[in-house]
Amino acid sequence: MSELIKKLEWRYATKDFDPTKKVSEADLEEIIEAFRLTPSSFGLEPWKLVIVENPEIREKLQVYSWNQSQITKASHLLVFARVKNIDDNYIDAYFDKSVKITWATREQLSGYENMMKWNFSNMNDDSKSRWARDQVFLALWNVIHFLAQKQIDSCAIWGFDPAKYDEILELDKLGLASVVVLPIWYRSENDKYSSKPKVRFSKDEVVIRK
């Protein structure tokens, strides 16, 4: 098996970590790049990545995260947020950007633009939220996979109060809503879970060939 698979084998939900090791700025730059390069439905990138280092802010967040220690002790806290309002203005900004970056003119893209505007104007807030959450999870997993390849540990947290996070991180003012939290760190050499074998279906149990 290749190095890539070995790195995926290496990854596990670490419980204990080394508080003295920080993720470097150079690695953070790459994590941001991996996040940024995630493809999204219609190319609309309905997301932001919030990187939290500030200890006071993290203490406040911890209270609304079942007091999980990773919130304050991890190297950094990544909060994946979705854009709440996908409307004509948001879609216009997408096409303004596309025209600047690619060879297409706004006229050439008008059919696609109208289809997109029609599509989102027919979605209620619930469907828009569901759609944006799906995209954010793609970005989340893209980053988790990348971190495994870089041998940086992470373990996604769903158990937190999104409304309180939005308030503390001032995301509500920006039209954003937090979706999932990913503390990142380096594992401790003492983590007893590191020697625990992975529980997975065997190839024969999980693959059907036709």
Add this chain to the structure above:
Amino acid sequence: MSELIKKLEWRYATKDFDPTKKVSEADLEEIIEAFRLTPSSFGLEPWKLVIVENPEIREKLQVYSWNQSQITKASHLLVFARVKNIDDNYIDAYFDKSVKITWATREQLSGYENMMKWNFSNMNDDSKSRWARDQVFLALWNVIHFLAQKQIDSCAIWGFDPAKYDEILELDKLGLASVVVLPIWYRSENDKYSSKPKVRFSKDEVVIRK
């Protein structure tokens, strides 16, 4: 930027591909490994990977996929399916497997087992389906990221008739439901989209630091 980021830059939604190139069995083995190593909520792996090569089956599937040519022309067709019924039997099988693989005894795991059974017995079919779909999308993106690192092309397809897929692939008989389709192939050197720059938010537009 590292090789890992360069490979993510390399990935794009290819439209045109080389019909003479097949993904090797050795690479398929690794794709299966990447799929298999995806972590899942509660570790329940509510998924199967269906790999379709058979041309007759693919012709039948194409009819129910808006006649998209990738269905028959790609090297292989990966269909990501979810397990429909997460019940006490399914959870029992998980714990039987865990006990075999890890050092834990069934008694030690009984609190976790009861919590899981309680959790799923309180979910209706819709919530179970939504939960399993979320897991399948993690596996999907894990595989897409892995394919980018291996420089194998892929482009996920949502536009297909899941009920017909389940019938043609005989997934319904196995308690499975297809969720998303991923044709894999090698890009054509003539694909005019290959030179199209990626449209993405800049780092400053997409990252908030606290």
